[in-house]
Amino acid sequence: MPHLFLNLLTFFIFIFFFVLPATAQSYNQYGTNCPSYMWGDVNISYPFWKISSSENNTQFCGYQGLGINCTDNGQRNISLIAFGNDSYYVQRINNDYRSIVLADYDFSSVAPGPNDCPRARHNISLGTLPLQFHVTMVNLSFHFNCDGSPSFATAIPCLGRNGGNAYVNVVNVTTEDDWDVHSCAEKVVTTVYPEPIFMSNLSLNYGRLLQG
Ligand SMILES: *[C@@H]1O[C@H](CO)[C@@H](O)[C@H](O)[C@H]1NC(C)=O
Ligand SMILES: *[C@@H]1O[C@H](CO)[C@@H](O)[C@H](O)[C@H]1NC(C)=O
Ligand SMILES: *[C@@H]1O[C@H](CO)[C@@H](O)[C@H](O)[C@H]1NC(C)=O
Ligand SMILES: *[C@@H]1O[C@H](CO)[C@@H](O)[C@H](O)[C@H]1NC(C)=O
Ligand SMILES: *[C@@H]1O[C@H](CO)[C@@H](O)[C@H](O)[C@H]1NC(C)=O
Ligand SMILES: *[C@@H]1O[C@H](CO)[C@@H](O)[C@H](O)[C@H]1NC(C)=O
Ligand SMILES: *[C@@H]1O[C@H](CO)[C@@H](O)[C@H](O)[C@H]1NC(C)=O
Numbered sequence: 001m002p003h004l005f006l007n008l009l010t011f012f013i014f015i016f017f018f019v020l021p022a023t024a025q026s027y028n029q030y031g032t033n034c035p036s037y038m039w040g041d042v043n044i045s046y047p048f049w050k051i052s053s054s055e056n057n058t059q060f061c062g063y064q065g066l067g068i069n070c071t072d073n074g075q076r077n078i079s080l081i082a083f084g085n086d087s088y089y090v091q092r093i094n095n096d097y098r099s100i101v102l103a104d105y106d107f108s109s110v111a112p113g114p115n116d117c118p119r120a121r122h123n124i125s126l127g128t129l130p131l132q133f134h135v136t137m138v139n140l141s142f143h144f145n146c147d148g149s150p151s152f153a154t155a156i157p158c159l160g161r162n163g164g165n166a167y168v169n170v171v172n173v174t175t176e177d178d179w180d181v182h183s184c185a186e187k188v189v190t191t192v193y194p195e196p197i198f199m200s201n202l203s204l205n206y207g208r209l210l211q212g
């Protein structure tokens with residue numbers, strides 16, 4: 001069982017391409033003149049920019065919404081980016097591939113002890129940010145405290161310890177509506193990178209991991 005959740009945890013990683021709108025082309029010159037900044041392993045450079053703690057951040061060399069908050073938790077340098085109301089931990093920015101890899105910063109354990117049973121708490125809301133999910137990503141849908149579930153959903157027992165229940169499934173737009181006949185207290189959809197072991201046989205791996 002813990003195996004599944006450790007794996008799920010590492011799966012809560014989002015890979016985005018950053019897409020510069022056509023209007024940005026004329027700013028290329030401007031962009032290349034922006035300073036870049038290393039914080040930990042993260043190379044913050046245009047269109048990303050470092051949020052300053054001492055200034056008002058009304059002027060920045062980069063895109064609105066792509067400011068990165070550099071903090072130090074006492075042990076290491078942490079880079080955070082906020083979309084909507086949620087913060088994500090920036091794992092890396094690869095300027096050559098124009099990709100940014102983020103991890104959900106907001107997992108908290110339902111069961112006490114190590115966080116081997118993460119609960120997805122929020123949908124990812126990109127709003128108008130010039131980011132796109134990497135094409136290889138899949139969406140996972142989580143349902144909590146339902147009066148039943150479609151057969152393709154897989155129960156997550158560790159999340160149901162407090163008397164409710166929880167299910168996960170890979171979103172298929174054709175069948176996701178099957179949830180409509182069931183009443184659930186909450187639904188969260190999150191986008192994840194399907195590691196190859198999952199890609200090769202999703203049903204096998206979810207099933208095996210669930211059985212522990
Ligand atoms: C930040 O903005 C506030 C309110 O607009 C202003 O009073 C203050 O002087 C600004 N500080 C700096 C460092 O620009
Ligand atoms: C940056 O993140 C730290 C830690 O979460 C927070 O205390 C701080 O207010 C943030 N700063 C800005 C400018 O968002
Ligand atoms: C954080 O990053 C700064 C600038 O790159 C560096 O000087 C400092 O040593 C780093 N701190 C830690 C704890 O890694
Ligand atoms: C952010 O939180 C506020 C207050 O809870 C809410 O009204 C708003 O809809 C949230 N925004 C997003 C993008 O989730
Ligand atoms: C950070 O990225 C910028 C833009 O690609 C590049 O010019 C710079 O050399 C990089 N810095 C480091 C330390 O890799
Ligand atoms: C996953 O959800 C996002 C946001 O709703 C959407 O843009 C994307 O196309 C979905 N991906 C798949 C593979 O369904
Ligand atoms: C989605 O569900 C439909 C109906 O069960 C199925 O035919 C289709 O192959 C599924 N698509 C994916 C990508 O699994």
Ligand SMILES: *[C@@H]1O[C@H](CO)[C@@H](O)[C@H](O)[C@H]1NC(C)=O
Nearest residue numbers: 121122123124186187188189
């Ligand atoms: C997440 O998005 C779905 C629609 O895709 C919505 O039904 C659900 O209420 C949202 N969940 C949260 C926690 O905002």
Ligand SMILES: *[C@@H]1O[C@H](CO)[C@@H](O)[C@H](O)[C@H]1NC(C)=O
Nearest residue numbers: 200201202203204205207208
């Ligand atoms: C995938 O998993 C199913 C269910 O355990 C199994 O029957 C099937 O042989 C597996 N397929 C591959 C290619 O391993």
